Amino acid sequence: MNGNLLTISQLSRGEIEEVLDVTDTMVEVSSRRIPKVPALRGRTVVSMFYEDSTRTRLSFESAAKRLSADVMSFSVASSSTRKGESLRDTVATLEAMGVDAFVVRHRSSGVPAMVARWSTAAVVNAGDGWHAHPTQALLDAYTIRSHFGSAEGLRVGIIGDILHSRVARSLMVVLERLGAEVTLVAPPTLLPPSTDAWRVGVSHDLDSVIGGFDVVYALRMQRERMTEAHLPSLREYTECYGLTPRRAAELSERAVIMHPGPMNRGVEISEALADSPRSLVTDQVANGVAVRMAVLYLLLGPGREALGEELSGAREST
Amino acid sequence: MNPPRTIALRGGRIVDATGERSGDVLLEDGEIVQVGPDLSGDETLDASGAIVAPGFVDLHAHLRQPGKEEAETIESGSRAAALGGYTAVLAMPNTTPPIDTAAVVREVLELGRGSLVDVHTSGAITVGRAGEQLAPMAEMASLGVRVFTDDGTGVQDDRLMRRALEYASGLGVTLAQHCEVTSLSEGTCMHEGYWSSKLGLPGQPAEAEELMVMRDIALARMTGARIHFQHLSTAGSVAMVQGARSAGLQVTSEAAPHHFTLTDECCADYDPTFKVHPPLRTTEDVAAICSGLAEGWIDAIATDHAPHTPESKELPFDQAPPGMLGLEYALALAFTELVDGGHMSETEVIAAMSWKPAAIGGFESHGRPVSEGEPANLVVVDPSQRWRIDAGGGASRSRNVPYVGREVRGKVRHTIVGGRPVVINGEAQQ
Numbered sequence: 001m002n003g004n005l006l007t008i009s010q011l012s013r014g015e016i017e018e019v020l021d022v023t024d025t026m027v028e029v030s031s032r033r034i035p036k037v038p039a040l041r042g043r044t045v046v047s048m049f050y051e052d053s054t055r056t057r058l059s060f061e062s063a064a065k066r067l068s069a070d071v072m073s074f075s076v077a078s079s080s081t082r083k084g085e086s087l088r089d090t091v092a093t094l095e096a097m098g099v100d101a102f103v104v105r106h107r108s109s110g111v112p113a114m115v116a117r118w119s120t121a122a123v124v125n126a127g128d129g130w131h132a133h134p135t136q137a138l139l140d141a142y143t144i145r146s147h148f149g150s151a152e153g154l155r156v157g158i159i160g161d162i163l164h165s166r167v168a169r170s171l172m173v174v175l176e177r178l179g180a181e182v183t184l185v186a187p188p189t190l191l192p193p194s195t196d197a198w199r200v201g202v203s204h205d206l207d208s209v210i211g212g213f214d215v216v217y218a219l220r221m222q223r224e225r226m227t228e229a230h231l232p233s234l235r236e237y238t239e240c241y242g243l244t245p246r247r248a249a250e251l252s253e254r255a256v257i258m259h260p261g262p263m264n265r266g267v268e269i270s271e272a273l274a275d276s277p278r279s280l281v282t283d284q285v286a287n288g289v290a291v292r293m294a295v296l297y298l299l300l301g302p303g304r305e306a307l308g309e310e311l312s313g314a315r316e317s318t
Numbered sequence: 319m320n321p322p323r324t325i326a327l328r329g330g331r332i333v334d335a336t337g338e339r340s341g342d343v344l345l346e347d348g349e350i351v352q353v354g355p356d357l358s359g360d361e362t363l364d365a366s367g368a369i370v371a372p373g374f375v376d377l378h379a380h381l382r383q384p385g386k387e388e389a390e391t392i393e394s395g396s397r398a399a400a401l402g403g404y405t406a407v408l409a410m411p412n413t414t415p416p417i418d419t420a421a422v423v424r425e426v427l428e429l430g431r432g433s434l435v436d437v438h439t440s441g442a443i444t445v446g447r448a449g450e451q452l453a454p455m456a457e458m459a460s461l462g463v464r465v466f467t468d469d470g471t472g473v474q475d476d477r478l479m480r481r482a483l484e485y486a487s488g489l490g491v492t493l494a495q496h497c498e499v500t501s502l503s504e505g506t507c508m509h510e511g512y513w514s515s516k517l518g519l520p521g522q523p524a525e526a527e528e529l530m531v532m533r534d535i536a537l538a539r540m541t542g543a544r545i546h547f548q549h550l551s552t553a554g555s556v557a558m559v560q561g562a563r564s565a566g567l568q569v570t571s572e573a574a575p576h577h578f579t580l581t582d583e584c585c586a587d588y589d590p591t592f593k594v595h596p597p598l599r600t601t602e603d604v605a606a607i608c609s610g611l612a613e614g615w616i617d618a619i620a621t622d623h624a625p626h627t628p629e630s631k632e633l634p635f636d637q638a639p640p641g642m643l644g645l646e647y648a649l650a651l652a653f654t655e656l657v658d659g660g661h662m663s664e665t666e667v668i669a670a671m672s673w674k675p676a677a678i679g680g681f682e683s684h685g686r687p688v689s690e691g692e693p694a695n696l697v698v699v700d701p702s703q704r705w706r707i708d709a710g711g712g713a714s715r716s717r718n719v720p721y722v723g724r725e726v727r728g729k730v731r732h733t734i735v736g737g738r739p740v741v742i743n744g745e746a747q748q
Contacts, residue, residue: 110588
């Protein structure tokens with residue numbers, strides 16, 4: 001994985017598949033009575049979350065702990081950034097304490113790349129601005145692969161606020177690399193100014209395309225988009241792009257529904273669909289820890305060859 | 319030690335607004351006293367193989383004083399200017415406090431008095447550059463201010479801009495506009511397009527600049543006033559300026575070295591060194607800026623030299639301040655990109671850096687012909703010297719150089735301001 005995981009774009013199809021294969025093993029580890037292995041014993045992982053995201057932070061931290069890494073948590077609310085310390089100084093300070101990996105979340109696009117420039121430790125992007133959220137994309141790809149066997153040839157619709165979505169920017173790339181066919185469904189105001197960076201289709205009319213999707217992936221719609229004139233109202237958004245029971249009736253038999261969470265029930269997805277058997281939302285959350293274990297293991301562990309030995313439960317489960 | 323009474327520039331090729339010729343130049347008491355073959359003086363400066371031209375004039379320098387002395391001072395910025403071949407610079411008014419009153423104008427001119435180059439200052443068009451009320455332009459003009467701008471931001475209000483143009487035309491001064499419609503640019507940090515989409519950074523469309531260029535051309539037509547467009551960056555802007563000029567309006571414009579050298583792709587690594595307003599644009603825009611300069615629709619090369627401390631350029635891309643250094647690199651970038659790129663001649667580049675901006679900004683003793691009786695504000699450029707721009711060497715207090723590692727052609731050998739050699743063999747004399 002070349003030292004860091006900053007974007008999906010840095011990964012070849014083979015590398016993505018390697019993460020997903022190792023995730024299989026991590027799912028197995030996680031299902032044990034004591035889901036903990038010594039693979040990263042003695043390694044230190046710091047989570048640096050400059051933006052609140054309790055679920056992603058907990059997911060990364062429990063992934064690191066299941067691999068027996070030491071976990072330090074740098075929390076902005078109580079940290080020296082409040083006292084005016086620069087990001088670069090914070091990175092240098094933490095690195096001086098002996099850090100093997102930074103897990104970085106920041107509201108500004110590009111911060112994990114900056115941390116990677118300043119540090120010799122591995123950097124995992126846990127979501128930066130509108131730019132990328134590679135572990136979310138990998139867990140989504142894993143969830144899709146687990147459900148369908150393969151993403152090859154699947155038709156995936158990503159619906160909603162693509163413009164502001166790091167999830168969408170990473171998901172498009174991972175799905176494209178795995179051979180799926182992606183369509184972005186959104187009003188023009190919520191699409192990036194250019195989509196030429198990706199091999200994707202674009203539609204502004206959900207009803208005309210929803211029947212063709214194997215996966216319907218709804219993005220979270222944020223309320224502040226109304227004040228920036230991206231949308232007239234949430235009601236109108238739900239009317240045009242919400243996953244409602246009426247629309248669910250148009251889905252193909254095998255189609256599934258996904259969402260990166262947290263969901264705005266009644267806005268981008270109705271209560272009934274969020275909890276329907278078609279929904280893979282809880283699988284996504286469950287797979288999140290295993291995918292992050294795989295990423296941390298591939299970045300910090302002794303290599304995939306050693307996987308069997310490192311993850312042998314024998315020493316730990318007694 | 320007394321300064322030498324006469325200085326001879328020997329062996330150069332003279333380039334000025336009247337043409338080209340070879341000849342030595344003899345200076346005395348701040349003036350050119352003789353031009354001709356085989357001249358000698360108390361001191362000799364070697365100009366062999368070099369171009370001797372009227373010194374460069376930068377219409378767009380952020381000297382940061384008063385208020386941001388940690389990034390630049392008038393003294394350090396002037397040294398950078400001298401090393402870049404400039405004999406005069408126009409300070410931008412977005413300081414703290416802004417240059418919007420006679421008192422601040424006096425302070426800036428006073429600070430500039432001891433520096434290596436002639437420091438002129440612009441004045442703000444509006445009080446506090448806030449775009450609400452006209453600043454006391456007549457009062458500032460009486461101290462010698464010839465260019466007014468709210469640079470850093472454009473005058474948003476249409477009526478106020480109309481009045482400013484009318485008022486300025488009565489004073490015989492020039493309004494210069496930073497063209498940016500803030501309702502389209504607010505919160506943005508790079509050019510809107512392929513790269514902003516891919517990088518997930520909020521983008522500023524070309525239209526944020528073009529709408530203001532369009533409006534101001536309409537207002538220039540209406541008022542008959544002169545307008546100068548600062549740092550044009552888009553193909554659409556160049557086309558509109560061409561149209562306005564062809565229609566006989568008094569419209570001039572400038573472009574910055576980074577806008578004919580760099581594109582928005584430079585932002586791909588999120589390095590805030592490449593963040594600037596107006597933002598780096600597309601390859602097509604760069605081509606339009608180059609041809610706009612070559613065809614003369616863009617009159618001047620102006621640096622938009624914008625120093626920022628290293629700490630501020632280590633903020634995340636969207637939070638870092640916009641701007642990059644330019645004074646020490648403009649000539650070499652122009653020779654490398656515009657001359658070697660096949661767009662224009664060395665003489666045309668020098669015109670765009672010397673007598674053309676001098677005329678726009680009312681710099682009466684700069685950009686003059688190299689002939690007897692003219693003020694000795696001169697630059698000697700070695701056009702054949704190739705060099706590599708490095709990160710640490712500049713005279714600026716700041717280090718936000720987006721050209722590090724670039725191989726360029728053309729280096730300033732000597733700069734003479736008011737008859738005094740302030741740069742000799744590439745070394746600042748203070």
